[in-house]
Amino acid sequence: MSLKAMAFIDGAWLYKSRNALFEKLGLESGCEIDYAKLPSLICEQVAKAAGEDVGLVRTHYFGAVPAARPGHAPSKQGSFYDFLERSCGYETDIAEMPVGCDSHAEESWIRMALGASMLFSAVLPAAYDVAILFGDSICYGPMLTKARMLGKRIQIVSAHTSDGTSPLLGSPQVGKQRFFDFQPLFIDDYADQIRLVRELVMRICKKCGSGEQTTWAGPDFFCSKCRGKHRGADDTVIRISTATPRQ
Numbered sequence: 001m002s003l004k005a006m007a008f009i010d011g012a013w014l015y016k017s018r019n020a021l022f023e024k025l026g027l028e029s030g031c032e033i034d035y036a037k038l039p040s041l042i043c044e045q046v047a048k049a050a051g052e053d054v055g056l057v058r059t060h061y062f063g064a065v066p067a068a069r070p071g072h073a074p075s076k077q078g079s080f081y082d083f084l085e086r087s088c089g090y091e092t093d094i095a096e097m098p099v100g101c102d103s104h105a106e107e108s109w110i111r112m113a114l115g116a117s118m119l120f121s122a123v124l125p126a127a128y129d130v131a132i133l134f135g136d137s138i139c140y141g142p143m144l145t146k147a148r149m150l151g152k153r154i155q156i157v158s159a160h161t162s163d164g165t166s167p168l169l170g171s172p173q174v175g176k177q178r179f180f181d182f183q184p185l186f187i188d189d190y191a192d193q194i195r196l197v198r199e200l201v202m203r204i205c206k207k208c209g210s211g212e213q214t215t216w217a218g219p220d221f222f223c224s225k226c227r228g229k230h231r232g233a234d235d236t237v238i239r240i241s242t243a244t245p246r247q
């Protein structure tokens with residue numbers, strides 16, 4: 001019987017850590033990331049380290065978005081979270097933060113939500129054996145020790161920083177307590193595989209049936225003519241299909 005893994009992604013951390021990927025690839029302007037591939041790629045590495053089959057049963061993503069204001073279109077961030085859920089199979093947990101809220105409060109919320117979720121799932125019978133944490137904050141230390149006390153194995157996924165520091169892995173507490181069971185992984189070590197290279201393909205418009213060359217890889221495609229017609233209209237389906245994920 002294979003081990004079950006659950007991925008827990010700190011969205012604020014992942015957003016910042018894209019820089020490590022871009023640096024590794026030598027890209028100043030950045031690139032798109034294959035979010036659908038990222039958790040399964042890491043899961044394959046866990047299987048190698050464990051010497052057993054590991055099945056990824058769920059990917060939880062935690063993020064925050066400014067509270068919607070009446071009369072304003074959903075933010076680009078909101079479209080990105082829709083994309084993660086609809087196209088990448090993530091379970092998203094997105095907090096609506098008060099307008100004007102600082103990034104520190106957002107990060108704290110995300111960490112607490114992630115930690116609560118990891119421990120909640122840890123006490124559910126047979127929910128997972130291995131927790132894969134995409135995040136690097138010393139705040140996660142107490143949560144990881146408790147998950148380990150419940151018999152869960154921990155894989156930490158971090159990123160190499162330009163100054164070589166790691167808040168969690170570099171913490172003096174690491175020498176006193178065990179936070180993880182597998183050697184930490186770093187997303188920038190997999191930069192080539194995580195980079196999304198979009199191919200130009202012919203897609204059929206869901207509304208009018210005409211064909212058009214596009215790099216859009218989402219489930220539904222609407223041609224430029226139909227998108228133009230509906231631009232500004234309150235058409236949820238078309239809005240989602242044309243949204244540009246935050247990268």
Ligand SMILES: [Zn+2]
Pocket residue numbers: 205206207208209210222223224225226227
């Ligand atoms: Zn069309």
